[in-house]
Amino acid sequence: MADEIPPPIPRDLHCEYEERAFRHCTRCGETLEDDQGGFQISKAYKKGECVMEYALCDHCRVSMMEEFSQESKKRLSDYQHEHVDLHRGLYHCSVCGVPRNEEGVDDFVITGICEGASLLHSIMVCGQCGDGIQELISVKTRDTWRRFVDENFPGPPSEGEYPEIEEVTAPQSLPVFSAQGGA
Numbered sequence: 353m354a355d356e357i358p359p360p361i362p363r364d365l366h367c368e369y370e371e372r373a374f375r376h377c378t379r380c381g382e383t384l385e386d387d388q389g390g391f392q393i394s395k396a397y398k399k400g401e402c403v404m405e406y407a408l409c410d411h412c413r414v415s416m417m418e419e420f421s422q423e424s425k426k427r428l429s430d431y432q433h434e435h436v437d438l439h440r441g442l443y444h445c446s447v448c449g450v451p452r453n454e455e456g457v458d459d460f461v462i463t464g465i466c467e468g469a470s471l472l473h474s475i476m477v478c479g480q481c482g483d484g485i486q487e488l489i490s491v492k493t494r495d496t497w498r499r500f501v502d503e504n505f506p507g508p509p510s511e512g513e514y515p516e517i518e519e520v521t522a523p524q525s526l527p528v529f530s531a532q533g534g535a
């Protein structure tokens with residue numbers, strides 16, 4: 353594995369908004385190209401449409417993790433050990449294995465851990481498994497996540513749209529935070 357050249361970041365993990373690869377950390381604005389340690393890209397889809405996307409530099413990823421409660425971190429990492437296969441890539445749920453194009457799988461989150469222009473790890477979590485993961489997370493940790501969303505996605509959501517996005521994306525995006533360390 354160490355000798356393999358990692359693949360380039362796929363189009364799937366590009367920024368929809370800018371129609372190109374992510375260049376900056378959504379949280380701090382740092383240039384991702386120079387990021388040492390691996391940045392994270394996540395995109396949440398609902399009914400097949402990308403409803404939220406972000407990139408987090410290594411520093412921001414770690415500092416957000418630190419804010420998660422110990423209990424949540426422990427549960428997520430246990431869950432990952434027992435249920436998550438980190439080698440299924442972007443097209444099959446890393447928990448249940450369902451393919452992304454299967455009927456009824458309209459909601460899912462894809463995440464990549466990248467360095468420079470390369471993709472080191474990638475996972476997909478379907479909506480159903482994401483719901484299960486949500487139950488593992490403490491209220492405090494959910495608040496940390498909510499704050500990130502509030503601070504970084506201030507765009508005036510159209511009526512009734514915002515809670516939906518929050519519900520879908522926040523918890524489902526969380527397990528990847530532990531993917532790096534545990535992998």
Ligand SMILES: [Zn+2]
Binds near residue numbers: 381382408409411412
């Ligand atoms: Zn950052």
Ligand SMILES: [Zn+2]
Binds near residue numbers: 446448449478480481
């Ligand atoms: Zn699943």
